[in-house]
Each structure stands twice: as C-alpha cells, then as structure tokens.
Amino acid sequence: xxxxxxxxxxxxxxIAEALTSVQERxxxxxxxxxxxxxxxxxxxxxxxxxxxxxxxxxxxVRDVGENKAQELEAKFTDLVDLGVRSGLTVHFIGQLQTxxxxxxxxxxxxxxxxxxxxxxSALDRRRAMTGLGRLRVLLQVSLDGDPRRGGxxxxxxxxxxxxxxxxxxxxxxxxxxxxxxxxxxxVAFERLREVxxxxxxDHPGATWISAGMSGDLEAAIRHGATHLxxxxxxxxxxxxxx
Ligand SMILES: *Cc1c(COP(=O)(O)O)cnc(C)c1O
Numbered sequence: 001x002x003x004x005x006x007x008x009x010x011x012x013x014x015i016a017e018a019l020t021s022v023q024e025r026x027x028x029x030x031x032x033x034x035x036x037x038x039x040x041x042x043x044x045x046x047x048x049x050x051x052x053x054x055x056x057x058x059x060x061v062r063d064v065g066e067n068k069a070q071e072l073e074a075k076f077t078d079l080v081d082l083g084v085r086s087g088l089t090v091h092f093i094g095q096l097q098t099x100x101x102x103x104x105x106x107x108x109x110x111x112x113x114x115x116x117x118x119x120x121s122a123l124d125r126r127r128a129m130t131g132l133g134r135l136r137v138l139l140q141v142s143l144d145g146d147p148r149r150g151g152x153x154x155x156x157x158x159x160x161x162x163x164x165x166x167x168x169x170x171x172x173x174x175x176x177x178x179x180x181x182x183x184x185x186x187v188a189f190e191r192l193r194e195v196x197x198x199x200x201x202d203h204p205g206a207t208w209i210s211a212g213m214s215g216d217l218e219a220a221i222r223h224g225a226t227h228l229x230x231x232x233x234x235x236x237x238x239x240x241x242x
Contacts, residue, residue, distance in 0.1 A: 012055045018234045019043075019059055022217075026228070029221040039212075039221060042091050044231030046071065047238040050078035056234070057084045065112075065229050067094025069103040076107045093176075093210075093229055095150045102126040105135060112176040112210050112229075113140040115152045117163040120170060127169035136173040137164060138210050141195050143188045144180035151177065154195045161203050174208030174226070175199060185216040189223035196224070 022041070030038040044065040045053050053064055053075065066072040072092060079085040092108040098119050104111060105126035114120050114137045127135045139160055142151030152160050157175065164172045177192045179185040189211050196209050212220025214233035221228070231238065 011052070012058070015052070015055050015235060016059055018236070019056070019061070022214075022230055022233050025217060026221065029218040032218075033222050035221070039225050040227045042093070042210075042227055042229045043234055044093065044213075044229050045075075045235065046094075046231065047240070048235050050075045050082065052235060053079060053088075054082055054084055057088060062087065063089045063091060063227075065091040065093045065231075066108075067092070069096065069100035072107050073103045091227075091229070098122045102129075106130050106132075108135070110136040110138070110173065112138045113150060114138065114164065115140040115142075115150050115160070117160060120160070120164045120167060124167035124169045134169055134171040136171050136208075138174050138176040138208060139164070139172070139199075141175050141177045141192060143177050143191055144183065146180075149178070149180075154191070157195055157199055158202060161199055161206065165203060172203050172206045174206045174210065176210035176227075178213070179211070179216055179219070185212075185219035186222065189216075189220050189225070193224045 026038045040063055042063040042065045043056050043061045046067045076085060089109045091110045091112055092104045093112040095113055096104055096119060101122035105123050111123060123135060139157055140151040141157060142153055145153060161172050164170050175192060175196050179188040192209060192211055199206050208226045209224055210227040211225040212228040214230050217228045217230060
C-alpha cells in the first residue's frame with residue numbers, strides 16, 4: 001500500500017475544503033455558546049480507505065473514529081505500515097459484540113459505546129493482555145429508551161460506571177449518545193448533559209461528552225459536548241463496504 005500524495009490530489013483538496021467548513025461551523029457554534037475552547041473533532045473514517053485516514057492526518061486531524069472491529073483491525077495495520085498510527089487517537093464508536101472485544105482493546109485508544117458490564121469486563125481482560133495503558137471508555141446512554149439502538153438507560157449509568165471503575169485496565173472517561181431520530185437534538189443533548197453532571201458527582205474524572213454528528217453538531221456544542229463525531233460532512237457520502 002502506498003501513501004497518497006498529500007495536498008496534491010483532488011481527493012485531498014476536496015477533504016480539505018469540507019474539513020475547513022466543518023471547522024468554521026464548530027468555531028461559530030463555540031463562539032455562539034460563549035465557550036473558550038471548541039470540542040475535539042473526531043473524524044469518522046468508517047467505510048473509507050486507509051488512504052483517506054492518511055489524508056485527514058496530513059491535514060492536521062488527530063482523532064479518527066471507526067465502528068466495525070474487522071475494519072478497524074485491517075485499516076490500522078495499514079496505518080502502522082504507513083507510519084501514521086502513532087500520531088492518531090483512535091476512537092471506536094460502534095456497537096460492539098463481546099467476542100470482538102480483543103480487536104478493539106488492541107487497536108483503539110477510546111471506546112465510545114460501552115453499555116453493559118459484560119462488554120466492559122471483556123474489554124478489560126483483553127486490554128490487560130496488550131500491555132498498553134488503560135483503555136478510555138464512554139458509557140453509551142440511551143436517550144429514547146429503545147434498547148435495540150444500544151445504550152444504557154439514564155438511571156442505570158451510575159451502576160455501570162461503578163462496575164467499569166472497578167476494572168484495572170479501563171478508565172471511565174464520560175458518556176456518549178446519538179440523538180434519537182425525529183427528536184429535537186437540543187432536547188436530547190440537554191438530557192445527556194444532565195446525565196453527565198450526575199455521573200461526575202461520583203466519578204469526577206468522567207468529564208467527556210461525546211455527542212453531535214454532521215447534522216446536529218451545533219446543538220451538541222450548545223449542550224456541552226467535548227467530542228464531536230463527524231463523518232459525512234467531511235468525507236462525503238459513505239461508500240458501502242465491498
Ligand atoms: C457513523 C457515525 C457517526 C458519523 O455520522 P455522520 O452523520 O456521517 O457525521 C457518528 N456517530 C456514530 C455512532 C456513527 O456510527
């Protein structure tokens with residue numbers, strides 16, 4: 001696999017332009033909310049090739065997100081070969097089956113969608129085997145109460161956080177959510193902020209709030225998001241995987 005010629009091909013220029021306009025949206029919303037610092041932008045590279053991850057890394061992006069264990073493993077082996085893995089923080093943002101925990105524990109730096117104790121203990125066990133430091137985890141909160149979309153109910157976040165905090169190779173970094181379809185994202189993300197505040201009473205280090213995607217990042221910023229997960233607005237419509 002060869003590295004793309006950064007800044008010299010059409011694809012790189014296209015990504016650079018889209019990245020700039022997303023950064024402008026973030027800057028405007030940050031200012032509008034009266035915040036000193038913009039949230040961290042996680043560029044969601046799922047379904048796009050490793051060459052695009054190299055392009056965003058060359059454009060200064062430091063955080064990327066993936067949502068499938070198999071794709072994460074394949075792509076990040078390529079990124080190690082291309083020499084860009086060590087400069088990136090890799091976020092795993094998808095639903096995760098317990099039997100794929102090993103891949104994610106070995107290749108990700110942050111896991112955003114931990115919603116059950118069994119998954120947390122599988123990640124803990126597999127992280128221990130890697131010799132890497134603690135894996136940061138965010139607890140996925142279900143804002144619509146529909147368990148099929150993943151996430152723990154708001155009133156069960158505290159109990160799950162206590163379970164995760166008892167594991168030696170994980171660190172509870174905060175909460176994550178996806179705004180329910182058809183609901184006003186401002187209402188949803190305000191609820192997430194309340195969940196985060198009550199979590200921080202017992203777990204003061206759990207300050208991260210992962211919320212906001214291409215369509216609703218402004219609402220997420222208004223309600224205290226520390227991490228945005230943006231794919232389509234930067235990389236375009238996702239190709240389906242072969
Ligand atoms: C794909 C994905 C995103 C990115 O969504 P876009 O609308 O493409 O910005 C964010 N969060 C999660 C959990 C995702 O799976």
